[in-house]
Amino acid sequence: MTVRMICDAANISSGTFYHYFENKTDLIIELFSLIDDYFEENVLERLSDEDELVNVIRFCSGFSEFVMQTGVAKSKLINSMFPVYSKGGHHEERGRILYRELNAIISRGQEKGQIITEYAAEQLVDMILVMVRGYCFDWARREGSYDLVKYTEEMIALFVRGLRPCSAYDLKMQKD
Amino acid sequence: MTVRMICDAANISSGTFYHYFENKTDLIIELFSLIDDYFEENVLERLSDEDELVNVIRFCSGFSEFVMQTGVAKSKLINSMFPVYSKGGHHEERGRILYRELNAIISRGQEKGQIITEYAAEQLVDMILVMVRGYCFDWARREGSYDLVKYTEEMIALFVRGLRPCSAYDLKMQKD
Amino acid sequence: MTVRMICDAANISSGTFYHYFENKTDLIIELFSLIDDYFEENVLERLSDEDELVNVIRFCSGFSEFVMQTGVAKSKLINSMFPVYSKGGHHEERGRILYRELNAIISRGQEKGQIITEYAAEQLVDMILVMVRGYCFDWARREGSYDLVKYTEEMIALFVRGLRPCSAYDLKMQKD
């Protein structure tokens, strides 16, 4: 994805591009912040299920929904640049909005006894984000040839099963 | 990773590089095939546990082991080029060796009743490969700043829990 | 010095700039004419010493005074564009005001016997202007790090010594 390609796609001149963005990296940072907006406007409200593992799945769906809407081209652009540390980690800070939200879900889940406590919430958050981003990366690489949301949901649904603590009975049964 | 950087690292001239590889992509295809060699020499023998889910974990460990040994630089190179479709999907064919092996493990697991059958083996293989590659991608992006094998194992171990079928008792207990 | 920088400094839009100047070169031509105004208002009156070599020094001081007041930024702008031949040498015509004034001083000096006649007045004018402009150029290059007027005066004072004809006595002495 060159600046020229972006400009051609947007039907603007490269001069105009640089009128709005200081450099190519700036565009990507801008793109990053869009996901926060998307979450605030569309996803956050869906994350209030009693079962926090359901919320985890919805969170991941929201993420992949956004990526699909954003499209293959922009996703590749983001992939090519990630991680971006410029501007004092500004986007990272913003990125933390996503991070904090997922962390909150998992922490609540652990408090409620819905999620295993073998791993710290931070560790689980990292895992899930890597997995979800991994799927997004694959999807863009394959030119968006499959339904990202569906596949992400299936994968996360399975992963989430492993996060559910076994009941005392359950453990007993397994031993037998 | 420019061709010149690769050549400098290998102490050869760029002329020599093009004597052995038709182009840069060819090198990457070559790199791809290395993982098959690695699996054949080091990993395949470890995949004979009675519990096929253990084999899944070992398979993934083998993959990330290889990536760690390969190093950040080469990993980035591969990431930057993947997927490579040239030469009639030649490398993809080779890639199938990996694919087939994991498929075999999961199919056996399903036959033995160790792995759920809600999803076809192919689907599970795809999921796992995407997840593992996702971690490799993240690791390279972060300049190899963590122990890829350890993190991959933890993630896969959790995922694999979700693949274990619940016993009839188990389901009954959960209902109660 | 870009047009945008000039406009920012002047608190106008670049549109406004092009409302008043046909192009960037035009601004510089305008800048050139400022020196004539400066000479007419501030320097000419000082050029009436009986000793024309004193007037030469005052002329050069006036020139460097103007450059210092104009500032490093504008000086660089002028240097970067000089000589400007557009508009039928319009600015050169104006430049001639300066030229003619110095020429007049030197011609008078030669008539009065205060200045050697080995070189035509035109030649001496050219030399002095090149020297003074050379100092201005150096000063701007070095970001205005020294007192341009002082250094120019010292240099010209020395040069002017060489323009004073030796008396008959003087020559005689030197021979002895």
Add this chain to the structure above:
Amino acid sequence: MTVRMICDAANISSGTFYHYFENKTDLIIELFSLIDDYFEENVLERLSDEDELVNVIRFCSGFSEFVMQTGVAKSKLINSMFPVYSKGGHHEERGRILYRELNAIISRGQEKGQIITEYAAEQLVDMILVMVRGYCFDWARREGSYDLVKYTEEMIALFVRGLRPCSAYDLKMQKD
């Protein structure tokens, strides 16, 4: 003077340019060092006159000779970039060769009583270099339309007259 122009003039591709120079500035630094070579090979041997003021003139002639040989295009290139401070002032260090040589001449002249001592040698060196460079700059600006060596010599010859100390008699005569 763009890199492309330089390459066209030299009948090489811009890729080749960057094979030999790390960047445009490097070429200019290279150009700078050429003057030292020129002085060492052609000028230094001429600087052994008994009269140090003669040596000053020869020094300046050597400088302008070099510039004329270098040509208008390269001179403009150098002018456009001077002063260059990169690479730890490497070229400045080299530049000092020139500086030191002229300084030595003038210091000797002052010791021998051939040059006035009102100004420190360093000051006179600075003046002369600014003047000579000023002429070179003017010459390049005017597309090399005159004989730089001749004009520089005339100018310096006059300036040098002012550096000759007046005898006691001389001063007395002037008062009368």
Add this chain to the structure above:
DNA sequence: GATGAATGAGTGTTCATTCAT
């Protein structure tokens, strides 16, 4: 008059690739 978004040719620089030696 004044604005500033838009333009696009041009700049320094990179890099996969070629080829004479």
Add this chain to the structure above:
DNA sequence: CATGAATGAACACTCATTCAT
């Protein structure tokens, strides 16, 4: 077989200039 000088299209980015509002 090996070299590395040479290539030139492509890149991110700049900037004088235009023009609809």
